[in-house]
Amino acid sequence: MHARQIESMFFFEKKNQKTFATCGKRLDSGGQSGAAGQAQKFFGSFFQKRTSLPVTETTDGALSALMAASQAGNRRAYQALLRAAAPVAAATARRMGVKPDRVDDVVQDVLLTVHRARATYDPMRPFLPWLRAIAQRRAIDLLRSQFRTAAREVADDNAYLNHPGAEPDADAGLDRADQARLLADAIALLPPGQRQAVELLALREQSLEEAAGLTGRSKVALKVNLHRAIQALRTRLVEGGDA
Amino acid sequence: MPDHPYAALIEQLSGDLRPVRRLAAPWRRTVVWCGAVLWVAAIIALFADFGPLWHRLMAAPDMMLAFAGAALTAVLAALAAFMTSVPGRSAWWAALPLPGLAVWLSAGTAGCLRTEAIGWTQPEAPMHPMACIYFIVLVSAPLSGLLMWQILRACPLRPALTASLAGLASAGAAATILAMIHPFDATYTDLLAHLAAVGVVVMAVRFAGRKAVRK
Numbered sequence: 502m503h504a505r506q507i508e509s510m511f512f513f514e515k516k517n518q519k520t521f522a523t524c525g526k527r528l529d530s531g532g533q534s535g536a537a538g539q540a541q542k543f544f545g546s547f548f549q550k551r552t553s554l555p556v557t558e559t560t561d562g563a564l565s566a567l568m569a570a571s572q573a574g575n576r577r578a579y580q581a582l583l584r585a586a587a588p589v590a591a592a593t594a595r596r597m598g599v600k601p602d603r604v605d606d607v608v609q610d611v612l613l614t615v616h617r618a619r620a621t622y623d624p625m626r627p628f629l630p631w632l633r634a635i636a637q638r639r640a641i642d643l644l645r646s647q648f649r650t651a652a653r654e655v656a657d658d659n660a661y662l663n664h665p666g667a668e669p670d671a672d673a674g675l676d677r678a679d680q681a682r683l684l685a686d687a688i689a690l691l692p693p694g695q696r697q698a699v700e701l702l703a704l705r706e707q708s709l710e711e712a713a714g715l716t717g718r719s720k721v722a723l724k725v726n727l728h729r730a731i732q733a734l735r736t737r738l739v740e741g742g743d744a
Numbered sequence: 745m746p747d748h749p750y751a752a753l754i755e756q757l758s759g760d761l762r763p764v765r766r767l768a769a770p771w772r773r774t775v776v777w778c779g780a781v782l783w784v785a786a787i788i789a790l791f792a793d794f795g796p797l798w799h800r801l802m803a804a805p806d807m808m809l810a811f812a813g814a815a816l817t818a819v820l821a822a823l824a825a826f827m828t829s830v831p832g833r834s835a836w837w838a839a840l841p842l843p844g845l846a847v848w849l850s851a852g853t854a855g856c857l858r859t860e861a862i863g864w865t866q867p868e869a870p871m872h873p874m875a876c877i878y879f880i881v882l883v884s885a886p887l888s889g890l891l892m893w894q895i896l897r898a899c900p901l902r903p904a905l906t907a908s909l910a911g912l913a914s915a916g917a918a919a920t921i922l923a924m925i926h927p928f929d930a931t932y933t934d935l936l937a938h939l940a941a942v943g944v945v946v947m948a949v950r951f952a953g954r955k956a957v958r959k
Contacts, residue, residue, distance in 0.1 A: 574763035583754045616757045618899030620764040621830050631832035638901035
């Protein structure tokens with residue numbers, strides 16, 4: 502039934518808009534190429550120039566016909582309809598008091614709702630009240646959400662900036678390299694017996710048996726050397742004195 | 745369509761466009777739901793004794809009015825719920841069940857006054873009010889489930905309002921069915937129990953309905 506309505510409506514419009522009439526006839530035949538493109542072109546140029554849609558019977562009838570065609574699965578008509586619906590939704594959102602930087606959110610939400618609710622539209626009823634009702638509710642939803650967020654959350658930029666990150670500090674690697682260099686210097690200053698004990702038992706993590714086998718010294722001598730070396734390193738590195 | 749600010753979204757939405765079957769008119773959907781209520785009523789009617797029921801209703805016009813008011817509330821609230829679930833319909837549709845509700849409450853109150861004036865015609869059992877609450881809540885559950893399922897096929901922009909109306913419709917229908925097997929005269933405790941049950945159902949459906957719509 503909608504195809505006939507579209508045809509008659511676009512025939513009526515032919516008096517004023519030739520392009521419009523052509524678009525309607527091709528929508529009727531289910532054409533997907535030039536017809537919908539022209540409808541899209543017409544609606545795009547028509548609506549994009551205006552922030553608030555002029556409410557006329559003709560405009561509403563055209564949108565109603567596009568929606569009816571969209572319900573039948575006409576992709577081009579649907580694209581033209583959504584393009585035309587976007588500025589209406591934006592104007593409604595602005596009128597409801599939505600901030601300019603959030604108008605896009607409302608429009609996207611409206612387009613998604615139109616998609617989900619397209620089966621609820623009755624072509625015998627005007628289209629714009631249906632669309633504006635959706636836009637108003639989505640704008641109210643956003644305003645309520647903003648209000649709730651503002652009531653619950655407090656912005657603290659300093660706390661954010663001073664919060665330590667989970668990743669290690671960039672200076673930590675340099676600090677570790679400095680400490681390793683100091684330790685290596687301190688070990689180099691140890692007497693040969695103590696240095697050997699540190700290198701084998703602490704740095705290479707060898708057992709007393711293995712170290713004793715390599716050096717030919719007794720286990721007790723190695724333990725004594727290691728103990729003295731640790732004392733000397735502690736004195737040098739922690740207390741800053743000479744070993 | 746690259747010049748349009750919402751070109752990507754429009755392309756995505758239109759990409760998987762399928763023909764959709766238009767939603768039936770609200771009154772048609774109300775008729776379907778009322779049909780389901782009649783089925784439930786028919787099952788309950790198997791346990792009803794219609795002779796005494798008819799006698800009670802004829803003997804006390806206020807009971808007949810309360811019965812009719814509950815049924816009217818159920819039908820009008822269901823119609824209002826379907827109306828408010830469609831975008832573009834006025835929120836004033838929510839006031840539609842008020843006449844039925846007024847008849848129901850005023851007739852119930854009148855019945856209480858009558859029993860106060862002429863004495864107890866049929867004393868109720870001590871636990872009877874609780875049984876009424878259980879009955880209304882239990883019978884309302886499937887009815888409101890069906891109603892919400894029908895409503896969710898539309899697009900309720902005011903989910904709390906629509907779900908509340910659905911709860912009222914279900915509770916009204918359950919109260920109407922209860923009247924068939926309710927062999928007691930009107931009392932204040934009974935009336936309060938019915939109101940409490942209606943309130944519980946309305947709040948429960950309102951809560952569940954809002955959750956369901958947000959999903």
